Amino acid sequence: MDYMNKRKKAVLSFVALLIALFHLIPFYILLTTSLKERGDFSSKWTFPTEIAFGNFKEAWESANLGGAFFNTSIITFISAVLLIFVGSLAAYPLARRQTKVNKFIFMLFISIMVIPPLTALVPLYQLVVDIGMMNTRQIAIFNNVAAYLPLTIFLYVGFIRSTIPLELEEAARLDGASTMGIFFKIVFPLLKPVTSSILIISCVYIWNDYQFAIFFLQAEEVKTIPVVLSSFFGENANRMNLVAAAAIMAVLPMVILFLILQKHFVKGLSSGAMKG
Amino acid sequence: MIELDKTRNIQMITSKKPKKQRTSSLWWMYLPALLAVTFFILYPFFNGLKISFTNWNGFSQSYGFVGFKQYSRMFSDSNTWLVVKNTLLYGLGSTLFQNIIGLAYALLLNQSIKVRSLTRTIIYLPVIISPLIMGYIWYFFFAYQGGALNDILVFLGLEKINALGDPTLNVWLIVFVNTFQFVGIAMIIYLAGLQSISKDYYEAAEIDGATGFQKFIKITFPLLMPSITINMVINIIGGLKLFDVIIALTGGGPGYASQSMSTFMYDLYFNRQDAGYAATQGILMAAIILIISLSALIYFKRKEVEA
Incomplete structure (x- = not known):
């Protein structure tokens, strides 16, 4: 046996x-x-x-990967910070004050989650042109924040309802704390586990975003890594060695981060996936 | 458990709070989020409905309302059906493969064997890579000129094949690459599901003399239903939206052969200046995704209750 x-x-x-x-x-x-x-x-x-090894140097320079890393980092970082701030702030009343209006607003966020934002590509593109924000890093930030806000709010609301004990907030209120004080001093620090999941989800998605970036970031100085890779691929169809070198450099930071923080990545990305 | 029940009781009590507390909705806290979503998602979405009734070309100031013309054009356009067919293949095909393979991987890697965690890491790794770049990485494998696949065929003395240029083969290669990239998510969710099943069930079944297969059908599979629901729904939604991988592998070609609804819309708008029609296709895409993902959700939720 x-x-x-x-x-x-x-x-x-x-x-x-x-x-x-x-x-x-x-x-x-x-x-x-x-x-x-x-x-x-x-x-x-x-x-x-x-x-x-020269391929790597040549690819780095001719694809302008340095600039792309800079743009991608800025866009990802600011979007993630905004998502966490705006998202947790919005989730608090939706989790705790179940008025008719709040229930409706929460349902609104949930239903937006199902619609892929890019089905509205044509009007969105027109909107971006109209407000004069084509080829700005800001528009990439706004679009990504809007796209992932519903998921962020959904995760925060679920977490607040299921794990944050209401007694703490009631006690603080009896002590005369304001709602904002309660939120920032008591609730927000307790949201740490879900905040780290949201941070990982949004960083992976926004770092890799191509669908928004290809439409709104076409100027050289604002291109992100996936956009740079796609134009580099187009220009070097007969020099695959260079494209391969660029691809390795493009994925390396995320791969290294993943190998270091593997447990957090898997947990964070699964909790994002569980949204259904 | 006791802790959990306590908070639940408190929540029940507090929901009967005096009226004054309940009516303060603290709406200003979600105002920024509401504005962002309204401005960048809801407004464009409803504006898209309006544009779908016009013949707008995407850049000129003037356009005319044409009623349902774009819609009747859409339903009689053979490309629409080709693209819808592809989109369903990407959505449902990837879902099927990701779940079967993901479950098989989970069953294998749930055993206490060597190389278990290393294998899990390797399978999961592509999840965090940009789908566009993952597409390019597989392009090096399938490319006609100097691709790794043709290197094998040449080595074996066979004819080179143009796998990505073949309109019947390349849609399956897109399904394959998408499955390869995201099978790790299904695997992890199934692993979590397997680990939540109590060992007692299996021990009881063994006493009754159940075979491995019987245990799988009678215990594992029904108790995995919640994981199956999650996986089905997220994979369907992901697959129906497919864009990056197609751009990287085939660009939607040859012709329209491997276009999905997302790439078709992109092509209509940017390459053909057919904005009104592109908006109409966007509406169809939203409708299809909504109907399929909601019915999948309802169907599997019902199964879950039965099981």
């Missing part, structure tokens, strides 16, 4: 290993592609004999 079990486990471990290797294939191909010289037409499955 024990022997059978051991054998079964060995087989299952082997299967798991094969699956892991399969999932690594595209990244392996990406690596070998990025390390080969322009004229090297050898199979993508083999490592180059002479490693062309």
Whole structure:
């Protein structure tokens, strides 16, 4: 019996290993592609004999990845801060004061969550042109904040209702604290677990956002990483080695962050997924 | 548990608070959020309804109202149905594969075997990568010129294939890449579901002499229903919105062969200056996503109750 079990486990471990290797294939191909010289037409499955690290330098400079990292970081950071501030502020009365109006507003946020914002691409584009915000980082921030606010509010409301004890707030109120005081001094610090989930969800989504960015950030100086990658891909169709090098550099910061904070990422992204 | 019940009781009591407290809705706290959503989502959405009744070209100041003309055009446009078909394939196909494979991975990686956490990490990793870049990464694999797939075929002495240029094959490759990228989410949700099932059930079933397969059908599967619901709904919504991967792999081509509703709308608006029609397609897309995801939600919620 024990022997059978051991054998079964060995087989299952082997299967798991094969699956892991399969999932690594595209990244392996990406690596070998990025390390080969322009004229090297050898199979993508083999490592180059002479490693062309120059691809990385050339890709970094000609794709202007530095500028793209800057834009993406700024947009992601400010959007995330705004989402947490505006979202938690909105969630508090919606969780605690269940008036008819508040119930309606909460339902409104929930129903917006189902509609992908880009189904309204045409009028949104027109709106952005009309208010003169094409090719500004601000518009990327506003669009992302608006798009992820309903989810943020939904997560905060659920968390406040299920885990924050009402006694604390009542006690503070009896002591004469104002609503704002109660919110910032007592409630907000207790929201830390859900805040960190929201931070991770919004950072991953907004960092990787292409759908908004491709429409509203077309000028060179405001382009984000995915937009830069797509134009770089278009311009270098016959120089895949450069595009591969750019792709590696583009995904590396998020990958490293993920490997360090893996548990938080998985927990945060699942809680975002559970919104249904 | 006791703690939880206590707060619930308190909430029940406090909901019968004096009227004065309850009517103060603190509306100014959600005003910023409401304004942002109204201005950037609701207003464009309703404006889109208006534009869908016009022949606007996307840039000129003047346009005419044409009634339901764009709608009748949409329903008689063969491209609409091709694109809807693709969108459903991306939405439902990815959902099916992500759930079957995700569940299989979860069952395997729930065992105490070696390389378990490493394998989980590797499977999950693509979730955090930009779908556009994930698309490019697979492009290097499938590309006709110098792609890794053709390197194998050439090595084996076979003909090279233009996988991404083949209109019947490339839609499935898009489903494949989307599944590859997001199967980790399904896997994690199923793992969480599996770990919440009490061992007692299995022990009781073993005493009754149940086989592994019977245990799966009678215990695991019904108790996983909540996880199945979540996975189905999020994967359907994600798949129906597919955009980035298509742009990266095929650009929607050849012709319209692999376009989804999102890429079709983009093409109509930016490449064909057909804004009125693009807005109409947007309305159709919103309607389809709403109907499918809501019916999926209701259907699986009902199953959950039965199970």
